[in-house]
Amino acid sequence: MEFDFKTIEEKWQKVWKDDLTYKSAVDPSRPKYYCLEMFPYPSGRIHMGHVRNYTIGDVIARYKTMQGYNVLHPMGFDAFGQPAENAAIKNQSDPEEWTLKCVDWMKKEMLRMGFSYDWDREVSTCLPDYYKWNQWIFLKMMEKGLAYKKASYVNWCPSCATTLANEEVIQGGCWRCHTTVVEKELEQWYLKITAYSDRLLDDLGSLKNWPQAVLTMQKNWLGKSYGVEIYFKLENGQLLRVFTTRPDTIFGATYVVLAPEHACVKELVRGKPQEKEVLDFIEEVSQESRMERVAGDVKKKGCFTGAFAINPVNSEKISIWLADYVLMEYGTGAIMAVPTHDQRDFLFAKEHGLPMRIVIQSQAAGYQSPEDLSEAYEGEGVLVNSGGFDGLPNEEAKQRIASWMEEGLIGKSCVHWRLRDWLISRQRYWGTPIPVIYCDKCGVVGVPYEDLPVRLPKNVEISGEGGSPLAKVREFVETKCPKCKKPARRETDTMATFIDSSWYFLRFCSPGAGTEPFDKAEAKYWMPVDQYIGGIEHAVLHLLYSRFFTKFLSDIGLVGFNEPFDKLLTQGMVLKDGEVMSKSRGNIVDPDGIIKDYGADTLRLFILFAAPPEAELDWNDKGIDGAWRFLSRVWRLVSALPAHDRSALPEEHTEGLRVVMEKMHETIKKVTQDMEGGFKFNTAISGIIELVNELYKLSPQEQKYQAAVEAIETAVLLLAPFVPHLCEEMWQMLGRKESVFRSRWPKYDEKYLFKKDVEYVIQVNGKVRSKIIVDIHAVQDDIKKAALADIKTREWIAGAIPKKVIVVMNKLVSIVV
Numbered sequence: 001m002e003f004d005f006k007t008i009e010e011k012w013q014k015v016w017k018d019d020l021t022y023k024s025a026v027d028p029s030r031p032k033y034y035c036l037e038m039f040p041y042p043s044g045r046i047h048m049g050h051v052r053n054y055t056i057g058d059v060i061a062r063y064k065t066m067q068g069y070n071v072l073h074p075m076g077f078d079a080f081g082q083p084a085e086n087a088a089i090k091n092q093s094d095p096e097e098w099t100l101k102c103v104d105w106m107k108k109e110m111l112r113m114g115f116s117y118d119w120d121r122e123v124s125t126c127l128p129d130y131y132k133w134n135q136w137i138f139l140k141m142m143e144k145g146l147a148y149k150k151a152s153y154v155n156w157c158p159s160c161a162t163t164l165a166n167e168e169v170i171q172g173g174c175w176r177c178h179t180t181v182v183e184k185e186l187e188q189w190y191l192k193i194t195a196y197s198d199r200l201l202d203d204l205g206s207l208k209n210w211p212q213a214v215l216t217m218q219k220n221w222l223g224k225s226y227g228v229e230i231y232f233k234l235e236n237g238q239l240l241r242v243f244t245t246r247p248d249t250i251f252g253a254t255y256v257v258l259a260p261e262h263a264c265v266k267e268l269v270r271g272k273p274q275e276k277e278v279l280d281f282i283e284e285v286s287q288e289s290r291m292e293r294v295a296g297d298v299k300k301k302g303c304f305t306g307a308f309a310i311n312p313v314n315s316e317k318i319s320i321w322l323a324d325y326v327l328m329e330y331g332t333g334a335i336m337a338v339p340t341h342d343q344r345d346f347l348f349a350k351e352h353g354l355p356m357r358i359v360i361q362s363q364a365a366g367y368q369s370p371e372d373l374s375e376a377y378e379g380e381g382v383l384v385n386s387g388g389f390d391g392l393p394n395e396e397a398k399q400r401i402a403s404w405m406e407e408g409l410i411g412k413s414c415v416h417w418r419l420r421d422w423l424i425s426r427q428r429y430w431g432t433p434i435p436v437i438y439c440d441k442c443g444v445v446g447v448p449y450e451d452l453p454v455r456l457p458k459n460v461e462i463s464g465e466g467g468s469p470l471a472k473v474r475e476f477v478e479t480k481c482p483k484c485k486k487p488a489r490r491e492t493d494t495m496a497t498f499i500d501s502s503w504y505f506l507r508f509c510s511p512g513a514g515t516e517p518f519d520k521a522e523a524k525y526w527m528p529v530d531q532y533i534g535g536i537e538h539a540v541l542h543l544l545y546s547r548f549f550t551k552f553l554s555d556i557g558l559v560g561f562n563e564p565f566d567k568l569l570t571q572g573m574v575l576k577d578g579e580v581m582s583k584s585r586g587n588i589v590d591p592d593g594i595i596k597d598y599g600a601d602t603l604r605l606f607i608l609f610a611a612p613p614e615a616e617l618d619w620n621d622k623g624i625d626g627a628w629r630f631l632s633r634v635w636r637l638v639s640a641l642p643a644h645d646r647s648a649l650p651e652e653h654t655e656g657l658r659v660v661m662e663k664m665h666e667t668i669k670k671v672t673q674d675m676e677g678g679f680k681f682n683t684a685i686s687g688i689i690e691l692v693n694e695l696y697k698l699s700p701q702e703q704k705y706q707a708a709v710e711a712i713e714t715a716v717l718l719l720a721p722f723v724p725h726l727c728e729e730m731w732q733m734l735g736r737k738e739s740v741f742r743s744r745w746p747k748y749d750e751k752y753l754f755k756k757d758v759e760y761v762i763q764v765n766g767k768v769r770s771k772i773i774v775d776i777h778a779v780q781d782d783i784k785k786a787a788l789a790d791i792k793t794r795e796w797i798a799g800a801i802p803k804k805v806i807v808v809m810n811k812l813v814s815i816v817v
Contacts (some may be wrong), residue, residue, distance in 0.1 A: 003635040005599030010726040013111060021739060022116045024072045026525045033069035035061040036505055038534030038542070042077045042102035042124075046109045048574040048581055048607070048619070049535075051591050055604050056571055056613050056679070058115045059532045062721035063675055065116075066745040072526050073116055073600050074508040076123035077103050080131070081497045082160055082176060085430040087464055095430045095462070099126055109591070113600045115725050116741075121181045121511050125500035126430070132453035133517035135435040136497050137549070140556055142436075146192040149444065153261040153286070153328065154423055156184035161467075162427045164395035165496060166420055168541065172289030176542070184287040186297070189434055189493065193548045195224060197417050199562070200547055209567035211614070215538040223418020230336065230411040232309040240264065240309055240320075243331030246338070247405065248397040251338035251386040252359035254349070255319045256309050256464060257302070259326040260285045262333045265305070268320065274306035278322060283484040285324045293324045300325045300348050311336075311411035314387070323348060331416050339376065346376035356362065359385050360394050369812045373527060416803050422545070424496045429462050429469040431494030439481035439488040446484050454490070468492040501542050505529055505564055516558070523559055531649045535573075543568075555736060569679065572616040574607075581619070589619050601723035602628045608681040608722055631726060634692055634719065637712050638730040641704060656698050657707040660691075664711040665752035667691040671718050672745070682721070688718050693805040709734075714746050761812040762787050764796045772813075780807045787813040 016022065037057040040050060054075075061073040083541045084095040084102075091098070099684055103124055110117065123130055141147040155164040158160055159179035168175040193200075201222045204215050227245035234240055242256065258265055260282040269275045281303035285293070302323040309320055325344055326335055339349035339356045349356055353601055356370035360381040368377075383389045383397050394399065405411030425434070433454040433471055435447035462469045470476055470492040481488040503517065508525045510519035520603035534542075543565075550564040576587035594603045606627040608807065611617040667687045674684035713734055720727035720740045731740035760783065762770040774783055784805045787793055797817055804816040 002632055003729075005601065005725065005726070008729045009112070009114065009600055012725045012728045013114060014465050015728075015739075016114075016116075017111075019739075020120075021741070022073065023116050024070065024074075025122060025361055026522055027070045027379075028525070030068065030070040032072065032526055033061075033064040033531075034072045034529045035064065035531045036074065036508070036529045036533070038532070038538065039076045039501070039504065040106065041081055041083065042079055042099055042106050043083065044102040044105050046106055046113075046591060048589055049589060050114065051603065052574055052607050052617065053533060053535075053571055053614075054110065054113065054115050055607055056569065056681070057531075058113075058604075058607065058724075059681060060531055060533075060679060060722045062114050063739060063745070065741050066717070066720070068744065069615075070589050072121075072508070073118060074121040074123075074511075075110065075115070075117040075193050076120070076121075076504060076508065077106070077125065078497065078501050079103060079124045079126035080431045080494075080500055082162070082428060082430070084126075085428055085462055088430075093773075094458075095276045096126060096456075099296065100124070112595055113591075113604070116724070121508050123504060123507050123511050125497075125504065128453045128455055131432040131500070133503075133507070134432040134495060135447070135454060136449065136517060137450065137503065137553075138495070138499075139435055139452075141191060141552065142446050144552075144556075146195060147189065148192065149187060151185065151187040153183045153185050154188055154768060155181045156186075157181055160428075163423055163425055165423045165498070168498075169289075170494075172292060178596070180289045180292075183705050186425075188423055189436075189491075190421040190423055190547075193545075194417065194419055196551050197224070197419055199551055200419075200544070203547070206563060207565075207568075210565075211536070211568060211570055214536060214539045214543065214570060217536075218544055220293055221418065221540040221544065224416075225331075225416045227414065227416065228405060228411045229332065229414050230405065231312055231409075232336070233312065234264075234268070234309055235307060236267075236365050238264070240334055241332045242334045242336050243414070244336055245396070246341070247401045247411070248383065248394040249338040249341045249359055250311070250336065250401060251314050251383075251389075252338040252340055252357045253311055254339065254355040254357055255321055255337045257321045257323045257326050257335050257337050257345075257348075258305075259328045259333040260322050260324065261328045262322075264734065265322065268307045269305050272306040274304060277312065278303055278305055281322055288324055293327065300344065300351070302348055302352055304352075312408075313405075321348075330418065339657070340370055340373060341376055341378055343376045343378065346373070357385055359383060406548065422496075422548075424499060425493040426496055427468045428494055429456070429460055431497060432499060433470070434491040434493055434495055435478060436491040437481060437488045438491070439484060439486065441486060442481050442483045442488075445481060445483055445488070451482070468494070469495070480681075485582065497763070498541060498545050502545040503553070505532075505546070506553070506559070518558075520558060527559065527562060528561055529565045529571065531567045533569045533571060536570040537572075543562075565734060571613050572611065574617050574619060576619045578618060594624060598624055598628050600726075601726045602631060605631065605723050608702065609680070609685045610790075612682055613679055630689060630692070631723060633696070635726065635730065637692070637695060637703065638733050640700070641709060641712065641734070649704065649709055652702070652705045654702055654705075656702055658707060660694050660698065660711050661707050662752050663691050663694045664714050665748040667718065668714065668746045668748040669753065670676060673747070684718075685722060691715050691718075716740065717743060717746050717749060747788045758810050760787065760810075762790060762793050763812060763814045764793065765816060766814075769793060769796045776810075780809075783807050783813060787815065 035057055037053050061071050065071045079099050084099045084733045087098050088095040138147055155169050157164055157174040157179050159177050167182050173180055201224055225245050227243055228247040230242045232240040232242055269278045300323055302321050305320045307320045308317050311318055337345040339345040340358045341360055358370055361384045362377055362381045380394055383392050389397050435454045437445045439445055457473050460469050460473055477489050479488055479490050506518045506523055510522040513519045546564050551562055553559050554562050579585055581588050606624050610623050670687040671684040674680040697710055702708055716727050716730050727740050756776055757773045758776050759774050761768055770790050772786055772790050774786055800817040802815050802817050806814040
C-alpha cells in the first residue's frame with residue numbers, strides 16, 4: 001500500500017498556512033530558539049544546494065519546537081544585486097519586476113518543500129521599507145567617522161563594470177562572474193571596518209560553536225602582524241616608511257621595492273629619465289589580477305625608478321624599484337628587499353642583477369657567500385655582517401634590533417593588519433542609493449533622516465556600460481542641499497549588496513518596525529541567532545561584515561551583544577558524479593522533478609540521510625528510491641492499525657515486544673544524542689530505520705498490542721522533523737487531533753537500556769557458523785560451554801576436540817579445531 005504524497009503534502013501545507021502553525025511571537029515564559037539559514041538571492045528557482053541548506057534548518061527548527069522552545073524561523077530574500085540588472089539588460093525588463101517575480105517563484109517552491117517559515121516576517125532587501133534602514137545605518141556611520149570617501153586604486157571587474165571589495169576578489173577573479181579583476185583609480189565610499197580590527201580578532205575566541213576552518217579563515221584575513229616600521233630617507237629629504245616582520249635582516253637590505261600604486265611613486269620619478277617607463281609599468285600592472293601578482297610560480301615583473309633611499313642602519317645608498325608582487329594592502333606598500341633571506345626577493349634580485357648580502361648564517365651549513373646560494377635561506381641562525389649584532393641568534397636579534405631602532409628614532413615597533421577598509425561603492429543601478437548630497441557651499445552632506453528612504457528612480461535606462469545608470473537620471477541627480485537649500489547633486493553610486501545581508505537577521509525580529517531598523521525589545525528577546533546555517537564560502541564576506549555591523553550597532557546602543565551568531569553550521573555542497581551541480585556541466589538534478597515523482601518528504605529524507613550536514617553530498621538516484629521505500633514501510637505499519645485508544649489495546653508481553661521496547665528507548669536516546677551532538681541527521685535516521693525493521697519482525701497480531709503501537713507512535717514522532725507532511729498524516733491516523741509538532745519530543749527510560757542478554761557470534765576456524773544469546777553476567781567458562789553446546793556449532797565441530805576456544809567478551813566466541 002503506497003501513500004498519496006501529493007494529496008497529503010498539499011493538505012498539510014494548507015493546514016499549516018490556515019492555522020498559522022509557524023507564526024512566532026515573543027513569549028518570556030518560554031525559552032527562545034532562533035534558527036536561521038542564510039537567505040537566498042532570488043534567482044527564480046531553488047536548486048539542490050538550497051534544498052539541502054533549508055531542509056537542515058527546518059529539521060532543527062521542528063526538533064526544537066517539539067522540545068518546547070519558542071522557535072523563530074524566518075525567511076526572506078537578498079534581492080538587490082547584479083543578476084537582476086543583467087537580466088533587465090538582456091530581457092529589456094524592469095529589475096524590480098524581474099526580482100519580485102523570482103521571489104514569488106522561489107517562495108512557492110519553498111512552500112512545496114514544507115519548510116516551517118513564519119512568512120509574516122518575510123523581508124526583501126530591494127524594497128524601500130528595508131533599504132531605508134541601510135541608509136539610516138550608513139548615516140549613523142558617517143556621524144561616527146566610519147563612512148568616508150577617498151580616491152584610491154580599487155578592484156575593478158571589467159565584465160560587471162563595477163568596483164569590488166577585497167573580500168569579493170576570489171583567486172584573482174570576481175566573486176560573482178569569475179572575470180579576472182584589474183585595478184583602477186577611482187573616488188569611492190568606504191566603511192572603516194579597520195576601526196574594529198582588534199575586536200573582530202579578539203572576539204573570535206568567544207565563538208566556541210563555530211567551525212575551526214571559518215575561525216582560521218577570518219583570523220588569516222584580518223592578518224595581524226607584529227613588526228617594525230623602519231624610516232628610509234629619500235633623496236628629497238622625505239621619509240619612506242617600510243614595514244617588516246624581519247628586523248633581524250635589516251643589515252641585508254640591498255634595495256627597496258614599492259607597490260606600483262604607492263602614493264610617492266609619481267613624485268619620485270618626475271623629471272627622471274625613467275619616468276615614462278615607470279608610468280607605463282604602473283599601467284601594465286594595473287591590468288594584472290592580485291592572484292597573478294602574488295602567485296609564487298609566476299615570474300615577477302619590476303622596474304627601476306631611478307631613485308635611491310638610505311638604509312638607516314648602515315647609511316648605505318640603495319636603489320628603489322617597483323614590482324608587481326608588492327601590494328598596497330600589505331604593510332605600508334613598501335618593503336625592504338633582503339634577497340638572501342626571502343625567496344621572492346632572491347628571484348627578483350637574480351632577474352635584475354641586484355646585490356645580495358648574507359646576514360643570517362646557518363650553523364649547520366657553515367660559512368656561505370651569496371654566490372653559494374641556489375635559493376634564499378629562510379631558516380634560523382646567527383647574525384653576520386650586522387654590526388654590533390653579529391653572533392646573536394636571529395630570533396633574539398629581532399627584539400634587540402627593534403629596541404635599538406626605537407632608541408635611535410630610525411624605526412618603531414608596531415602592528416599591521418591585512419584587513420583594509422570596506423569599499424562599498426558600486427557603479428550599478430540595482431542597489432541601495434548612498435544617501436549623500438554634494439553641495440558646492442556645504443560640501444558632503446548626509447540626507448536628513450526624515451527624508452529617508454532615498455528611493456531608486458523608476459524607468460532608468462540600464463546599458464551595462466561603465467558608470468552608474470543613476471548618473472544619467474537628471475531628476476534623481478539634481479536636488480537641493482538640505483542645509484543651505486541651494487542646488488546640489490546626489491551621489492549616484494549604490495551600496496554593495498553585502499550591506500543588505502549584514503544586519504537582516506535583526507530585521508527578522510520585528511520586520512514591521514517603522515521608527516528604527518528593528519524593535520530593541522524584540523531583538524533583545526530573540527538575538528543572538530542560536531543556530532546559523534550556510535556555506536563556508538561566506539567566511540570572510542558576509543560573516544565578517546555581519547560581525548562588524550553587530551559591533552557597531554552595539555556601540556550606538558541598539559543591541560546589547562557583540563556577536564550575532566552563537567552556533568554556525570557550514571553545510572557541504574551537493575555533487576553529481578563527483579562534480580558540483582551546474583548548468584554548464586549538464587548535471588543538474590531539478591528539485592521540482594523529484595518532488596513531482598516522489599514528494600517533498602522523500603527528497604528531504606534522502607538529502608538528510610545521504611551524508612552528514614558538513615560533508616559533500618553526491619547525488620544518487622538509487623538513494624531516492626530507498627528513501628521512498630522506507631517511508632512506504634512506515635506508512636504500511638500505521639495503515640494496518642485500526643483507529644484506537646492505545647490504553648484500550650491488549651497489553652501482552654512477548655519476547656518480540658520486549659525487544660521492540662528496548663529498541664524503542666535505545667532509538668529515542670540515539671536520535672536525541674545525534675540531534676544534540678552536532679545534528680548527525682544521517683545516523684539519527686539510520687537509528688529510526690533500525691526501529692522500524694524491529695517492528696517488522698513482529699507478527700501482524702503483535703503489531704496491534706500496546707507496546708508495538710507505542711513504538712510505532714514513537715517512530716512517527718522521531719521521524720516528524722525529517723518528513724513533516726507524512727508524519728502529520730500518520731499522527732492523525734493514529735487518532736491524534738493536534739499537530740504532531742504540538743507533541744513533545746519523546747523521552748527514553750534508562751531501565752530499558754540495561755541489557756540482560758548479549759548476542760555472541762560463533763566462529764569455527766574463522767568462519768561464522770552460529771549465534772547464541774547469553775546472560776550479560778555470564779563468565780568466560782559459561783560462555784564457552786554454551787557455545788560448545790549449541791546445536792549448529794556441534795554440527796560444524798563434528799565431534800573433534802577444539803584446540804582453542806577464545807572468548808571476546810560481549811562479541812564473539814572463536815573455536816579452532
